[in-house]
Amino acid sequence: MKVLVPVKRVVDSNVKVRVKSDNSAVETANIKMALNPFCEIAVEEAVRLKEAGTVDEIVVVSIGAKQAQEQIRTAMALGADRGILIETDAELVPLSIAKILQKIQQTEQADLIILGKQSIDGDNNQTGQMLAALLDVAQATFASEVKVEANKVIVCREIDGGLQTVSLNLPAVITADLRLNEPRYASLPNIMKAKRKPLDIKSIDELGIELKQHQQIISVNAPKVREAGEMVADVTTLVDKLKNEAKVI
Amino acid sequence: MSILILAEHDNQQLSAETAKVVFAAQQLGGEIEVLVVGHQCQSVADDAAKLSSVAKVLLVDDAAFEHQQADNVSKLVNTLAAKYDYILAAATSTGKDTLPRVAALLDVNQISDITAVVSEDTFVRPIYAGNALATVKSLDAKKVITVRSSAFDAVAQDGAAQVEKLDQNLVSLVEFISQTLTESVRPELTTARIVVSGGRGVGSAENFAILEQLADKLGAALGASRAAVDAGFVPNDFQVGQTGKIVAPDLYIAVGISGAIQHLAGMKDAKVIVAINKDPEAPIFQIADYGLEADLFDVIPKLLKLI
Numbered sequence: 001m002k003v004l005v006p007v008k009r010v011v012d013s014n015v016k017v018r019v020k021s022d023n024s025a026v027e028t029a030n031i032k033m034a035l036n037p038f039c040e041i042a043v044e045e046a047v048r049l050k051e052a053g054t055v056d057e058i059v060v061v062s063i064g065a066k067q068a069q070e071q072i073r074t075a076m077a078l079g080a081d082r083g084i085l086i087e088t089d090a091e092l093v094p095l096s097i098a099k100i101l102q103k104i105q106q107t108e109q110a111d112l113i114i115l116g117k118q119s120i121d122g123d124n125n126q127t128g129q130m131l132a133a134l135l136d137v138a139q140a141t142f143a144s145e146v147k148v149e150a151n152k153v154i155v156c157r158e159i160d161g162g163l164q165t166v167s168l169n170l171p172a173v174i175t176a177d178l179r180l181n182e183p184r185y186a187s188l189p190n191i192m193k194a195k196r197k198p199l200d201i202k203s204i205d206e207l208g209i210e211l212k213q214h215q216q217i218i219s220v221n222a223p224k225v226r227e228a229g230e231m232v233a234d235v236t237t238l239v240d241k242l243k244n245e246a247k248v249i
Numbered sequence: 250m251s252i253l254i255l256a257e258h259d260n261q262q263l264s265a266e267t268a269k270v271v272f273a274a275q276q277l278g279g280e281i282e283v284l285v286v287g288h289q290c291q292s293v294a295d296d297a298a299k300l301s302s303v304a305k306v307l308l309v310d311d312a313a314f315e316h317q318q319a320d321n322v323s324k325l326v327n328t329l330a331a332k333y334d335y336i337l338a339a340a341t342s343t344g345k346d347t348l349p350r351v352a353a354l355l356d357v358n359q360i361s362d363i364t365a366v367v368s369e370d371t372f373v374r375p376i377y378a379g380n381a382l383a384t385v386k387s388l389d390a391k392k393v394i395t396v397r398s399s400a401f402d403a404v405a406q407d408g409a410a411q412v413e414k415l416d417q418n419l420v421s422l423v424e425f426i427s428q429t430l431t432e433s434v435r436p437e438l439t440t441a442r443i444v445v446s447g448g449r450g451v452g453s454a455e456n457f458a459i460l461e462q463l464a465d466k467l468g469a470a471l472g473a474s475r476a477a478v479d480a481g482f483v484p485n486d487f488q489v490g491q492t493g494k495i496v497a498p499d500l501y502i503a504v505g506i507s508g509a510i511q512h513l514a515g516m517k518d519a520k521v522i523v524a525i526n527k528d529p530e531a532p533i534f535q536i537a538d539y540g541l542e543a544d545l546f547d548v549i550p551k552l553l554k555l556i
Contacts, residue, residue, distance in 0.1 A: 016510060017377045026381050093358040094349070120491065123376055124361045129319060129349035138422035139319055141346045144485070154426070159342045160439075160494070161259075162430040162486055166318075166423045178475070178492055179485055214358035218371060218384040226517065229538035235551040238523065238541050246521045246538065248443070248500040249467060249556055 001148075001170070002057045003046040004110035006101055006131075007039035007075050009068040010121045023219045026121075035071045038116025040078075041176040044183040045146055046114055047079035054148045057081050059108055063100055065089055069199060076194035077186035083199040086207065094122075096211045098130035103207045105135060110171065112153065117142050117175040128175035138168040142177040250279030250369070253307075255326065255338040255347065256297050260287045260315065263296035265440045266339035268403035271300050273396045274337055275404065276366040280304045283410075284329070286322050288315035294412045301404040306412045316428075317343055318421040323350035325417050330355055330391065340395035340495075341439075348395050357389035362495075364400035378491040378514035398439065399497035399518065431484045433471075438487065441470030443500045446489055446516070449476035450505020450526065450545065457482050459549050460504060466553055472496065472516075474506045490515035504545050508533030525549075 011017055012034040017026045035043075049055040060075040061084040062068040072083035086100055105113065118125035132139035140155035144163065147154045157164045158177045168174075186194070204211065232238045242249045252274045257264035267283070274281050282305045283297040294308040307329070313321060326347075330336060336351055338344035340362045352359040364382070365373035371386045372394065438444065445464040451457055457477075464471045472494070473487040489496055491514035501519035506512060508524070508531055516522070517536055524537035525548050534540040541548060 011377070013511070017380050019381050026377055095353060095356070095358040098353060118492070121377055123374075123378065123491070124359070125345050126349035126352070126359050126361060129346065130353035130359075132320070133323060133350040133353035139346075139350070140423070141319070142342060158485055159428075160486060162428065162484065164316075164428045165426040167426055168423055179479070212356075214387070214389050215360070216386045216388060218386050220376070221382050221384070223375070223379060223382050223517075226522075226536045226538075228535065229522070229540060231534070231540045231542060235541070235543075235548055235555060238539055239552065239555040241539055242500070242521070242523070246500070248521050 001055055001111035002059065002108065003049065003055050004105060004108055004113045005042050005046050005058060005060050005075065005080065006113070006115050006127070007043065007060055007062050007071055008036040008119045009033050009062065009064055009071040010036045010119055013037055013120055019220050019222045023221055025217070025220050033067070035074050036116055036119045038118060038176055040183040041178065041180050042114040042116050043075045043078050043080060044181045045176060048181065049148060050079065059084065059110065061086070061101065061104055063088065063092065063097055072199055073194050074186060076197045077191040078184060082197055085199060085201045086204060087201055088204050092211070093214050094124050094126035095130055095214060097127050098134055099209055099211065100204065100207060101131050102134040103209055112170060113173045115173070115175050117177050128173050132173035135171070135173070137171050137173060139173045140166055140168055141175045143174050144177050144179045146174060146180065250277070250334045251332060252277060252279050252281045252335040252337060253329065253333040254281065254283045255336070255344065256283050256285045256293060257339045257341050257343060258285065258287060258290060258293040260290045261292060263293045264339070264341070265403060265437070266341060266398040267297065268300055269398040269401040270337050270339050270396045271303060271404045272401045273363070273366060274335070275302055277335060277369055279334065282307060284326065285309070286314045286325060287317060288312050298410040298412050299406040299408050301406065301408045303408050303410045306410050308412050308414050309417045310414065311418050313418045313420055316425040317347070318423045318425070319347040319350050320423060321419040321421040322347050323354060324419050326351045327354040333391070335392045335394065337394050337396055339398045344395050348393055352393035355391055355393065357391050357393055359393045359395065360385055360387055361395050362397045363394055364397050378510050379517065380510065397495060399495050431486055435464055436468065436470045438470040438472055438489070438494050439496055441496070441498055443467045443469035444472045444489070444496055444498045445469045445502045445504065446472035446474065446506060447477050447482065447504050448474035448506030449480060451477060451482060454482045459546070462553060463549055466556060474512045503533050503537070506533055507531045508536065
């Protein structure tokens with residue numbers, strides 16, 4: 001079976017971002033970019049399914065600037081077979097991304113689509129669910145375990161009170177949570193091999209879809225900085241401060 | 250203007266988060282209705298009817314909705330959506346699962362996890378793990394919004410709305426197999442007034458027992474960092490952070506937690522933060538109101554005696 005894995009280029013998760021001085025956005029120029037950690041987990045899961053003999057082909061797709069090719073190459077170095085980049089400089093909301101992915105799925109006809117549960121820049125947690133709605137297929141969000149059995153996929157999901165297991169008919173959309181797996185590192189030979197894997201670049205116009213503007217960013221501000229507190233010398237002082245100064249216990 | 254709120258519940262009890270979504274909805278103005286979808290959940294609808302300023306409760310009680318799966322619940326909401334300007338839910342695992350599907354069916358983009366209402370079409374939401382706050386104006390005719398419940402108060406329970414039953418039955422595309430919920434006698438993490446959290450520094454699952462004692466003494470909920478969850482010290486629904494639960498208690502006690510960006514995203518709005526850590530360089534001390542550089546195994550027994 002075929003798996004489609006949408007991936008996103010984001011600011012590296014270890015970078016502490018800064019808001020631009022004109023409050024229009026977050027500063028992303030000259031900042032280390034990376035594959036969104038949840039997308040990495042999604043790619044890893046697809047590769048594991050391939051290694052288990054369940055999956056024949058893994059197609060990775062990214063939507064964004066030209067440089068997102070780097071993240072597609074990273075995914076290919078991890079084991080994806082080919083890549084598609086829908087090149088655009090526009091900042092797209094999850095619904096627009098989901099519409100583009102819907103179009104790609106119409107051509108690719110993948111049996112399973114695995115996404116990350118959220119991107120660590122927008123923190124939206126929407127794209128997978130929206131794609132499943134547009135395709136009218138089943139979804140299992142926040143997956144921590146995925147098993148393919150015949151024409152079904154059994155998914156264990158992380159929910160607020162614990163874990164839930166569900167079964168989905170294929171095709172289906174799954175979004176990966178942190179604990180689904182531990183992504184591997186790309187080896188140097190695989191990085192070299194990934195350079196020769198096919199990468200198809202298209203524009204949104206070529207896909208023949210019209211996208212609407214759904215929202216406008218009015219401003220981006222830095223959150224209130226917490227006042228630095230104090231170091232206390234011992235437990236007695238701490239308890240005293242909590243009781244008499246902060247009055248929280 | 251009218252607002253539909255999708256209630257958060259487990260078929261028996263209305264979650265405290267719904268009352269906070271109602272509070273956020275009050276700031277939009279307009280008539281508020283609450284939709285309770287589930288199975289054998291009349292008591293939930295009765296609870297929702299008591300929430301202040303709720304005009305009506307819609308109850309869809311059918312075996313098809315027992316597990317509140319995103320696909321059939323979103324189709325149901327879509328059939329009701331025509332008369333509402335806003336569709337809201339708490340940003341819980343259920344809300345996050347379902348509402349984007351509702352938004353896609355309505356051809357609108359969702360505004361996720363709002364922390365403030367600026368005006369009827371403009372909202373504040375954190376991005377980049379809470380390191381920036383975006384003020385976003387929705388251009389969509391209908392607004393589909395998830396609400397960060399820790400950013401809003403709960404409304405009072407002085408209402409007396411009518412409960413109206415609707416007959417709906419939509420079979421889900423997803424087959425439910427099983428569920429294991431973490432048993433806990435402590436307060437719920439997201440609504441607790443005090444949270445005691447442990448990190449990698451706690452060392453083992455057994456050592457978490459000492460934090461449990463502290464939590465019980467304080468009537469607090471128990472939380473954890475990702476490191477503690479990954480190490481298997483506690484179940485993953487204890488995780489506080491960007492990808493876990495977002496809490497804003499009166500008091501947050503971080504024990505053996507270094508304070509990575511992703512953890513701070515889940516607790517930096519707590520009123521008072523206490524950090525107990527052996528490492529004086531731990532980033533958690535930069536945001537803690539009270540920091541104590543010490544070994545937790547010395548500190549906690551003393552704390553237990555003093556409080």
